[in-house]
Amino acid sequence: MLSFFPTLYPDELLYSTLARYHIRSGNKSFKQTDLELFGYSSQQVCKITLTNNLNYLVKNLPLRSQQKVESLLQNHTLYPFYATFLMPQEAWLLKNSMSKKLSGSILDFVKVTTNSSDDSKKFLKFCPECLEKDTQKYGEPYWHRIHQVSGIVVCPIHGVFLHNSCVEVESKGINYHAASIDNCLLAKNVKNLTNNTVKTLLTVANDINWLIHSNFAFQGLAWLRAQYQRYLVDKGLLQTFAGGKFKFDDYGFAQLIFEFYGQESLEAINPMLAQHQGKYFSHCLFGCDVNPAIDRITHILMIKFLANSIEEFFQS
Ligand SMILES: [Zn+2]
Known part of the structure; x- marks a missing residue:
């Protein structure tokens, strides 16, 4: 002991x-x-x-x-x-x-x-x-x-x-480094962000924080995909046809989500999002239940954009 x-x-x-x-x-x-x-x-x-x-x-x-x-x-x-x-x-x-x-x-x-x-x-x-x-x-x-x-x-x-x-964070081998002024050095070239970007980043941080503390029972990735389709149809970004066929406006989706958050915010959260544009979003929207890895942050960003409220999306 x-x-x-x-x-x-x-x-x-x-x-x-x-x-x-x-x-x-x-x-x-x-x-x-x-x-x-x-x-x-x-x-x-x-x-x-x-x-x-x-x-x-x-x-x-x-x-x-x-x-x-x-x-x-x-x-x-x-x-x-x-x-x-x-x-x-x-x-x-x-x-x-x-x-x-x-x-x-x-x-x-x-x-x-x-x-x-x-x-x-x-x-x-x-x-x-x-x-x-x-x-x-x-x-x-x-x-x-x-x-x-x-x-x-x-x-x-x-x-x-x-x-x-x-x-x-992911170093091989064991280590126990407490925070100190020696390992917490201020970076000199920190990008200055606009007030709007800081506000957006703070909202995203609070949404993630809410989700961490919410403790609701998640209904599964197939449910998530079905939810996405419902919201996309409502927004006019997805057309569904007989036989399970559908047409998704990936370019339009990327345009709208970048407008919603601002390029600077999305780049600060995940620089990859800006590079892959629409293709990556469609991969997360329609392939979430077959993909072995879950990109939680991209899902949170898409949910907030589609439903305007993370809480409402999960509880509907
Ligand atoms: Zn602080």
């Missing part, structure tokens, strides 16, 4: 608390910290955002600790983000795999592509204002969970651009 464990801060990523434990333990190697916390050392990918073997960790916490696996999962890992667009039984499998010692890959449960070519996803992110305020309030900075959610590019509290730290 651990002799101490740091108190988790509001919206702190569990990895961040473990990294603060590593510093306080005085351990010389990350491996030793891994052994103390989890009873073994694992090289699991996504360990930073989707920490597994939580049952062991919670049982191993000091006697007075009130911490529960469910609360760690829901409030301090990216589980609730990846649980979106998963059916209840699939979300349960993901939760189960994070609770236990995992032999396979967690990616089999989250349905994401591994070889992401988007650089912005590869480092832990931080908000300079949160960094400063946390240091004043708690005496040290920490990694916020919400800042690590893909698609969120501005801090939902301060509305400022998130910066990349020097800590890699």
